[in-house]
Amino acid sequence: MLDTKMSGTIVNSVKWSSLTEIATKLITPITAMILARLLTPSEFGVIATVNMVISFADVFTDAGFQKYIIQKKFNNEKELIDNANVAFWTNMGISCLLMLLIVIFSEQLASMVGSRGLGHAISFSSISLIFTSFSSIQSAILKKNFQFKVLFWIRILMVVIPVGVTLPLAFLGFSYWSVIIGSLVAQFSVALVLTIQSKWRPSFEYSLAKLKEMFSFSSWILVESILLWLTTNGDIFILSQTLSSYYIGLYKNSITLTNSIFNMIIAATSSVLLSALAATKGDDEQFYKLFYTFQKTVGIILIPLSVGVFLYQDLVTYILLGSQWKEASFLIGLYSLVNCFAILVGQYISLIFTAKGLPKLSVLSQGLQLTLMIPLLAICSNFGFEIIVVVRCFIRLFYGFINLFLAKKYLKIPFLQMLKNLLPPYMSSAVMGIVVFALLPLSSGVGWEFFTIVFAMLIYSIVILCFPSYRKMIFQLSTKLIVKRFKKR
DSSP states (O other), X not given: OOOHHHXXXXXXXXXXXXXXXXXXXXXXXXXXXXXXXXXXXXXXXXXXXXXXHHHHHHHHHHTTHHHHHHHOOOSSHHHHHHHHHHHHHHHHHHHHHHHHHHHHTHHHXXXXXXXXXXXXXXXXHTTHHHHHHHHHHHHHHHHHTTOHHHHHHHHHHHHHHHHHXXXXXXXXXXXXXXXXXXXXXXXXXXXXXXXXXXXXXXXXOOOHHHHHHHHHHHHHHHHHHHHHHHHHHHHHHHHTTTSOHHHHHHHHHHHHHHHHXXXXXXXXXXXXXXXXXXXXXXXXXXXXXXXXXXXXXXXXXXXXXXXHHHHTHHHHHHHHTOGGGGGGHHHHHHXXXXXXXXXXXXXXXXXXXXXXXXXXXXXXXXXHHHHHHHHHHHHHTTSOHHHHHHHHHHHHHHHHHHHHHHHHHHHOOOHHHHHHHHHHHHHHHHXXXXXXXXXXXXXXXXXXXXXXHHHHHHHHHHHHTTSHHHHHHHHHHHHHHHXXXXXXX
C-alpha cells in the first residue's frame, strides 16, 4: 500500500498538474484553431522548419540535468543546491555558445532545412535558448518538491501570453513572425516568473567533480533527447528536402494538433508519475502498483478518445483547422489511432526506465525507432503524402512494441500483464467503433454525427462497466470525488 503522506502528495500534485493541462489544453487548441484560419499551411511550414533548428539546439541547453535533479535522492538541501548551481551554469554556458553559432551560420542552416532566405528568422528565434536554459533548473526543483501549484500558474502564463501577442500580430498580417514573437515573449515571462517564485537562486559556485558525477547519468538522457529530437523532427528534415512548405505545414501542424488532444491527459500525469516513481523505486511492489494504476486510469479515457478521433477525422479536422486543411484529416485520424498505444505503452515505459535510473534503455529504444524511421521516410518521401502518413504512423506504433520488448527483457515486466491492463478499454472502444461505423452511413449532417458521438460515449460506458476491475476503480474514484465535494459544502 502507498504511504498515506505520499498518497496525499501525489493526489494533490495530480490535481494541480491536471488543472494545468486542462487549462492550457483548452487555450492552446483554441489559439491554434484561430491561427489555422489566419495563417496558411505554407506559413506553418516555415514555422516548422525554424522550430526544427531551434528545438535541436534546445536539446543541448539542458543536457539532461533537469531529469537528473528530479530523480536523484540528495542527502541534504546543500547537496541539492550545489548540484543545481553546476547544472544551471553549465546550461547557460551551452545556450550562449549555441546562440552565437546559430547567428553566425543562420543562412547556411536555413538552406540546409529547405528554407533559403529565412536565416534572419532562425537567428531571432535563437534568443529563446537563453530563456529556456535560465528556467530549466528552477522548474526541475519545483517538480522534485511536488510544487505543481506554482507550475500551474507558470504554464497558464505560457499559453495566455501568446494569445495576447500572437493573435493580434497575426490579424495585422505579421505572418509567421507573429508566432515567433509571441513565443519569445512567453518564454521570457516564464523565466522571469520562475526566478521570482523559486526559493532557489543560482550562485557563482561550480564543481567539475559534481559535473562529472551528474554527466554520468545525464549524458544518457542527453543522448536520448537527441534521438527523441531525431524521431520527432528528423521526419521534417527528410521531408523538407522533397516536399513544399505547404505539405510540411500540413504534416507538422496536423501531428502537433493531434498530440495536443492527447497531451491534455498525458502531460497532466507524466511529470507526477515520474516524480512518484522516483520516490518509491526502493519498493518494487509499490513502484509497479503505482505504474499500473496510472496506466489504467489514463487508458480508460485515452483509448476511446483515439478511436473517436479516427472515426470522426473529417469533423475533427474541420473543427480544429478549417476547410483549407481538409487534406490533413487522414493523417489526424490514423495518427490518433496509433498514438494512444505509443503513449500508454511506449512513453509510460520510458518513464519507468528513467525512474529506475536506466536511461540507456530509453536511448536504445529511440535509437531502434530512428534506425527504422530514417530509411523508410527517405524511401517513401517521393511516393505521395498518404504513403508518408501510413509509414509515419507505422513507425509510431513500432515505438510502443520496442519498449514492451525492452521492459520484458531487462526489467522482467510481463508482456501480457501490460497488455492485459489495457485490454478492457480497448475491447470497449472496439465495440463502440463497430456501432458508430454502422450508424454513420444511415444519415448525414452534423446533427446526426453529434448524436452518434453521444450514443458512442454511452455504449463505451456500458461496456467498460462490464469489467469488474474497471467497474471497481470507476466506483472508487467516483465515490472519492462525491465525498470530497460533499465535505467542501
